[in-house]
Amino acid sequence: MEVERRKIRALSPLDQPRTPEDLRSRQLRARDILRGELEGADLEQYVEERVMTTTLDKVLNVARANSMFPLTFGLACCAIEMMSMVTSRYDIARFGAEAFRASPRQADMIILSGRVSIKMAPVVRRVYDQMLEPKWALAMGACSSSGGMFSNYAVVQGADKFMPVDIHIPGCPPRPEALLHGFTKLQRMIQGNPDPGWRRRYNAIGTEEWARGGPASKPSPEAAEAYRRARELVDA
């Protein structure tokens, strides 16, 4: 039987065949670098390729965002999704947050995974207060964001009533992918580069409910101001 063999992708630049002269000149250049004899434009290029200047704060934020230590803290059914986020299938280790710490003293992120009852709220607050700065909080799912389906006497209607929350993740419960998405948004926030709102991102300014028209359509002053600012950003 005849088999047709075909290359499935082009060779990368490193694999391209080179002439012997090319190889020789690279060898000489490498020797000059090692001896410290590089001069002039060659030296400039060498330095530019290898040195990056930035501020200490930015480097610190990159380090913090990419090495998070979440707290081992499950509140309800969302905790199951939170646990599966650590498994090999979703693998939060890709983003540097696989080490769930069992002590708030060693953690810098708390995931509020579930409804917070009024009896649990002081406990959550205390655990949050025990964490060392800098620290971040993720409200996972409808319950910890707004009380969700538990609109009753026993559940706090949103965890941000008693502690600061950085990111709210919708869902009941959110899929692990959604949690990862929220986590990467938090990472970007820590690095000082938060996401623009989704309307700006998808060029959807003007699709707000009140802006679509209708008889009773009139924005509040705050909404009108936010709309004006968003328009400025889009038009700029």
Next chain:
Amino acid sequence: MPDAPGLELIRQQINERNADAVLDTTFEHDQPALIADPGQVLAVLRWLRDEPGQQYRFLSSLHAADYLPAEPRFAVHYELLNMPRVERVRVKALLGDPAAGENGAAAAALPEIDSCVELFPTAEFQEREAYDFFGIVFRGHPDLRRILMPEDYVGWPQRRDFPIGGEPVLFTKDEPDSPGWYE
């Protein structure tokens, strides 16, 4: 499982010893139930537990209920189980609301019933739960305090006249109709 005539026999036997301890019997959905006088419910439970031939020695559940428009308003249900025969019988004690129609300090009065912890030690936590949610006081309970709600909680949240709580939910589409709703 005692059937309806068997239930009447039980009632008769109990009432021979304790007059009017069992006020009524019901047999609905194949579930036998004795309506007991709240003052003598311990005698009924003890008889069902210790009488040879009955031996309902396991209290599988104790819970309260609020039948608000009805009078008497509250009930404490005792679900008894005979494990060898796998037979169940329910004892209901109906309790009136002492705070009904009262004002001032009397409006905080709570219904009371004897605790059955001495007969069934498992009732300790379950009576605390009934107290926690319905405000039914069990006389003689060793440690009657709230079990699930916070200790400083005010009110009896599972009563039917207790407000359901939570918050009204407003969406951005309602913004034009109720501006400043978040204030």
